[in-house]
Amino acid sequence: MNTQRNRFYSMNVGIPLLLAVFTFVVFDLNELDIALSNLLYDPLTQTFPFQHDRLFENLTHRWPRIIPDWTGELAMAGALLSFVWPRFKADKHPRLIARMEKLRIAGALEFLTRHRRDFLFVVFAFAITTGMVHYFKSHTGIYCPVETTLYGGFQEKKEWFENFNLLHEAGKGRCWPGGHASSGFTLLALYFVALRYRWRHARKLLGWVLLLGMVYGTTRVLQGWHFMSHTFWSGILVWFSMLLTALAFYGRPALQPSPAPLPQHLELQS
Template sequence: MRSEPLRFFAWNLGLPLAIALAIFAVFDLTSLDEIISNWLYYPNHEFPFGHNRLFENLTHRWPRIIPDLTGEAAIIGSILSFIWPLMKPGKHDRLLRLLEALRIAPLLRFTARYRRDFLFIVVSFAVITGMIHFFKSHTSIYCPVETTLYGGTMEKKEWFENFSLFHEAGPGRCWPGGHASGGFTMVALYFVARRHQWRHARAILYASTLLGAIYGTTRVLQGWHFMSHTFWAGVIVWISALLTALAFYGWRRLASPAVQAPGSAPPAPEQALSGLG
């Protein structure tokens, strides 16, 4: 039994911290970021797709719809989850029949049943966004195209050279990768899947990781991020989502999530009053 929490935290916290250390050693303490960006920049003294509007729309603006719609759906689900427990048999029978006739009742029962999960996604997205903005403002790192290395006017620095814990470090806002973090935020769905032991939980994890990596890499191609910015965004997002999931579910539910019996009936209004179960 003692090995169970150790195994859980080793994989979910220890491994990301080890990856962070590797990123620090491989990228931040070397010139690998510059080597990669130089390879992209020097052929024509500009970054590929840097001024391509179609590429910008396809890889930066339009893809935002995925995390944006997910967050909005979670907010709507959270709000709706409070409605069904208010429906009292005998007191709201007419309204209950109307909701059933309009096929709204199943949706309300669903949101009430999974209220904790909807709230987790909302809070997780907020925590992740807050942490990314905190590190952006408290490191004040400039993007490659803003530095003197690639035609800009600002000096290139590493995040740890400029980090300030208690106040903003300056106007730079490039570290970690914000666009990459938008894709990585979808890992919040993985923790929901882990809680309910959904069969495709790992597929959600891999898809979220791939999404964040694609988001970040396209910005590297445009000269708006160094490669390490994407990796750092992934680590920060994962730890933020993990800590939020631990606060909502506890490590036991994430390590050994309860399995819901197949075919179980949705809760009645009076049963849903617990809401957060």
């Protein structure tokens, strides 16, 4: 059991912490962010490649919001409807229940009731993560690249740790961590639900969600509205927020893989 627990925390806490240290050292303590943005920035026109491209803005920023938005809204609807079916009693509402079963409504409501905890988890995970992202945005007060003097703006570029204030807002900037990237990473909630049910495609889902968050964040880098490290920090912070919420809802044993069964000859020996 200790081996399973250690492996769980090594994978889900250790690796993200190593990534956080890597991001801090490589990006925050150096000028890699500026170097990458300089490759994209045209000093003659003082613009980034897609900074004023309305179609690109719609394709990569406005319309993709539908995916996390609808996921959250469906989870909220599912959570609310999960309380409906238990209110129907076989001895008090036999005709209504029969009618609902004929229309296949009863089965859907039963499904929602069985998975109430999962719907509530997604709702709370989305809410907690969104609140966490807004907290760090307001308590670091970091400005976006196009708002800094490096790229035609009027604000000084600072690192998040230079400006962080635990209890009070640090300034008017709202660029760290990446908000659009975090909206993609919030779908990590579905990965933890998949872990709970030992879904065999859970790791593929994890890969797709991480890719989606990276795409969301990188497109904003191409527009000059974020540095690349903002996307990495967004993914790291969202991961820990989702992990802690999942542990609170489900507990570690429900999220870690089941131990592999012993071969039959070893079971006989034991």
